[in-house]
Amino acid sequence: MIIQLKPTISPKSRANLDFIIAEIGYKSLEVKTQFQNYLVATGTNDFDIRRIGSLKGIKDIHRVTDDYKLVSRKWKLNRTKIYLGDDVYIGGNKLSIMAGPCSIESEEQIENTVAFLLANGIKIMRGGVYKPRSSPYSFRGLGIDGLKLFYKHCRKNGIKIITEVMQVSQIDPMLDYADIFQVGARNAQNFNLLDALGQIDKAVMLKRGISGSINELLQSAEYVFSNGNEKIILCERGIRTFENAYRNTLDLNAIPILKEKSHLPIIVDPSHGIGIRKHVARMALAGVVAGADGVILEVHQTPEKAISDSQQALSFVEAKTLFSQLKKVSDLQF
C-alpha cells in the first residue's frame, strides 16, 4: 500500500496514521523523495482502505500488490518523465537518444564525438570512465580525470552525460560531472550502491542484470526510489541465455512488459544486446517499435580501434543513418 502524504500533514495526524497502520498489523517505511512524501506499508491483513483514506493529511492511498511498490504502475498511471535540465527529458513523447563510445579514451575522442552529436542534434553522450571488465588486464577506464575532461567538452556544448558508477565511493566525486549515473548489468543487485544512489538528486539508469529477471530489475529500482530518488530510468541490455550466436539475448519482450508494470521510462541498449555491429541498427529500431522511450548506442570515430567493445560500436556514418531511421520509426504511432 502506498500512502501519499500531504506536505502539510500535522504531527498529530501523522501519529494517528502510524497508530492505525500498527493496529491493522502493517509495517511502514516513510519515503521522502525530491518530489513527495510517501508511506509504504506492507502486510497481508485485510482491512477497509477508507479507514486510512479518510484521515487528515492524506493526499491519496493505493493498494499495490506487486513486490515493488513505488515504481509500480498500479498507483501511478501517468508515465514518469525525467528532466535533466536545459530542456532535455527522458520519457514523454519524444524518443531519447544517448550515444558515444563504450569508454572515454582521450580528449580528442571526446571532442570528435561531441562535434558529431551536435551535428546530429543528439543531446546525451555516453562514455564509461569506470569500466567493469571481465579481465583485470583489460583497460579499466580513465577514472575521474577522464570524467572531468568529458564534462568540460559536454558542458560548453549543452550535452548531458551518462556514465557508469561502479561503487559507492565514486558517487560523491562524480556528482558535479555526471547527469545520469548508469548502474551496469554487473551491479544490478549491488544493494549498497542502489541505496546510495537513492540519496542523490541525479538521474539513475539501471541496467538489467546479466541473468536478471524483470521483477529483480524493478525491485532494484525500488531500492533507489525508496531511498528518496524518483529519477530512475530502466534499461534492457540483453540477458544471458543458452544462445551463443550473439553476445546477449536482447529481450524485446521486456519492453512492453516493463511499460505495463512500471511508470518509469525504458531505454533499449542494442549495442550490448546483440553485440554485433552490423545488427545493432535493426535491433535499435525493433526496440523502439517494442515501445522503448529511448536508445543507448555505442558509437566510435574509428570502431575497429575502440579500446573496449569495438565489435559493436557504430561508425559515425552508420550512426547518422540510424538516427534518421529512428526518427522515422518513432514518428509512427503504435
Ligand code: PEP
Ligand atoms: C556499458 O554500457 O559499456 C556496459 C558495460 O554495459 P553493461 O553493464 O550493460 O554490460
Ligand code: MN
Ligand atoms: Mn560497452
